[in-house]
Amino acid sequence: xxxxxxxxxxxxxxxxxxxxxxxxxxxxxxxxxxxxxxxxxxxxxxxxxxxxxx
Amino acid sequence: xxxxxxxxxxxxxxxxxxxxxxxxxxxxxxxxxxxxxxxxxxxxxxxxxxxxxxxxxxxxxxxxxxxxxxxxxxxxxxxxxxxxxxxxxxxxxxxxxxxxxxxxxxxxxxxxxxxxxxxxxxxxxxxxxxxxxxxxxxxxxxxxxxxxxxxxxxxxxxxxxxxxxxxxxxxxxxxxxxxxxxxxxxxxxxxxxxxxxxxxxxxxxxxxxxxxxxxxxxxxxxxxxxxxxxxxxxxxxxxxxxxxxxxxxxxxxxxxxxxxxxxxxxxxxxxxxxxxxxxxxxxxxxxxxxxxxxxxxxxxxxxxxxxxxxxxxxxxxxxxxxxxxxxxxxxxxxxxxxxxxxxxxxxxxxxxxxxxxxxxxxxxxxxxxxxxxxxxxxxxxxxxxxxxxxxxxxxxxxxxxxxxxxxxxxxx
Numbered sequence: 001x002x003x004x005x006x007x008x009x010x011x012x013x014x015x016x017x018x019x020x021x022x023x024x025x026x027x028x029x030x031x032x033x034x035x036x037x038x039x040x041x042x043x044x045x046x047x048x049x050x051x052x053x054x
Numbered sequence: 055x056x057x058x059x060x061x062x063x064x065x066x067x068x069x070x071x072x073x074x075x076x077x078x079x080x081x082x083x084x085x086x087x088x089x090x091x092x093x094x095x096x097x098x099x100x101x102x103x104x105x106x107x108x109x110x111x112x113x114x115x116x117x118x119x120x121x122x123x124x125x126x127x128x129x130x131x132x133x134x135x136x137x138x139x140x141x142x143x144x145x146x147x148x149x150x151x152x153x154x155x156x157x158x159x160x161x162x163x164x165x166x167x168x169x170x171x172x173x174x175x176x177x178x179x180x181x182x183x184x185x186x187x188x189x190x191x192x193x194x195x196x197x198x199x200x201x202x203x204x205x206x207x208x209x210x211x212x213x214x215x216x217x218x219x220x221x222x223x224x225x226x227x228x229x230x231x232x233x234x235x236x237x238x239x240x241x242x243x244x245x246x247x248x249x250x251x252x253x254x255x256x257x258x259x260x261x262x263x264x265x266x267x268x269x270x271x272x273x274x275x276x277x278x279x280x281x282x283x284x285x286x287x288x289x290x291x292x293x294x295x296x297x298x299x300x301x302x303x304x305x306x307x308x309x310x311x312x313x314x315x316x317x318x319x320x321x322x323x324x325x326x327x328x329x330x331x332x333x334x335x336x337x338x339x340x341x342x343x344x345x346x347x348x349x350x351x352x353x354x355x356x357x358x359x360x361x362x363x364x365x366x367x368x369x370x371x372x373x374x375x376x377x378x379x380x381x382x383x384x385x386x387x388x389x390x391x392x393x394x395x396x397x398x399x400x401x402x403x404x405x406x407x408x409x410x411x412x413x414x415x416x417x418x419x420x421x422x423x424x425x426x427x428x429x430x431x432x433x434x435x436x437x438x439x440x441x442x443x444x445x446x447x448x449x450x451x452x453x454x455x456x457x458x459x460x461x462x463x464x465x466x
Contacts, residue, residue, distance in 0.1 A: 007396065007397075007438070007439055008395070008397075009398070009399055009445055009446060010396075010397075010398055011399045012399040012445075013399065016399065016401070016445075019409075020399070020441070020445050023441035023444055023445060024439070024441040026412075026418050026441070027439050027441040029439065029441065041399075046439070046442075
């Protein structure tokens with residue numbers, strides 16, 4: 001089995017999180033997001049299996 | 055206690071200095087000595103220098119060591135001992151006792167106390183790799199000096215240390231605890247924030263998989279969980295996840311520290327001990343690569359000998375060829391693992407244009423998606439997703455290239 005595809009986008013402003021999240025979801029990624037305590041911005045992690053890529 | 059007469063004070067100082075003779079001896083910065091076992095006339099002088107005492111060993115070279123290599127013949131072997139980790143703290147009792155000899159305000163007190171007081175301090179940061187290399191290489195030198203290994207074996211060990219150094223340093227630098235607040239540059243100009251970790255925790259022993267989003271995609275939504283050992287049991291209903299989300303389908307793990315259980319909490323912080331999966335994969339790969347490196351070197355030598363006519367069994371040659379092929383594959387994995395899709399948010403007009411082209415009216419167009427994919431291939435964007443291409447600052451140039459191929463005005 002191929003390694004999963006993992007991507008991380010940091011410093012996402014709060015008003016852009018929904019767009020970023022939707023982009024990844026539309027790209028068949030599973031999305032995990034977390035607010036960065038210090039900056040108030042968000043980190044968005046996305047993953048999908050290599051078989052699901054394309 | 056105070057001395058009323060200058061003479062008494064001077065006498066006390068002289069006595070204290072004499073009593074502190076041992077401490078002064080330890081502070082000697084340069085001493086020489088000879089190793090036993092050779093005639094005094096031929097005995098090379100070894101040196102002990104400060105910091106605090108570091109030996110530079112010198113011994114007569116064994117003539118046999120250069121029997122077949124007269125060009126590099128040496129009369130003396132020299133090995134420099136690794137320096138200690140910290141300065142020794144020799145704070146002379148003499149200095150401390152001066153407070154009882156002289157009264158406050160007498161200048162001699164401060165001067166002498168300063169002269170005899172040494173503060174312990176770390177000479178430099180030494181990680182495990184540095185410790186291993188400095189000690190190992192010194193012992194190697196000692197072994198050579200003592201005739202336990204010959205020149206050729208010494209060179210072979212030195213060569214292997216280079217491999218070990220590269221691998222171990224890479225492992226240490228890829229480990230977040232060793233790279234706090236550091237950035238590791240990756241291929242394609244991406245920045246890997248090594249101190250930024252993603253760790254999916256399971257508060258309260260709940261199942262980490264969970265169905266992350268009731269409105270998530272089809273298939274029940276298996277959440278991505280970088281934690282390889284999620285605790286079992288608990289509510290949640292979702293399939294316990296693993297790093298390979300098999301039925302992603304748009305499932306979403308909403309993660310906040312304040313989320314009620316069952317939930318997935320995500321810890322993105324700097325300098326924690328958790329290791330992102332792509333980093334741990336890279337570390338595993340590099341360790342494997344290191345462990346097989348010697349075997350590969352051996353095989354390459356043997357395969358070379360095969361070409362020169364040395365007879366080897368076909369099974370041996372086949373096995374070695376397989377090992378070499380595996381090594382090449384591992385190196386390719388290392389290159390891939392060290393350049394994950396990581397970026398900082400940064401969009402422009404081209405981002406919006408690409409998004410609109412991809413999702414006209416907010417609905418994904420498979421046809422346009424295929425066109426974008428072809429353009430990404432043509433622009434050689436590498437293994438990054440379309441989502442990252444649209445939203446990452448580091449991919450701005452590639453984004454505009456793709457947009458230009460698609461003839462999007464905002465990207466030209």
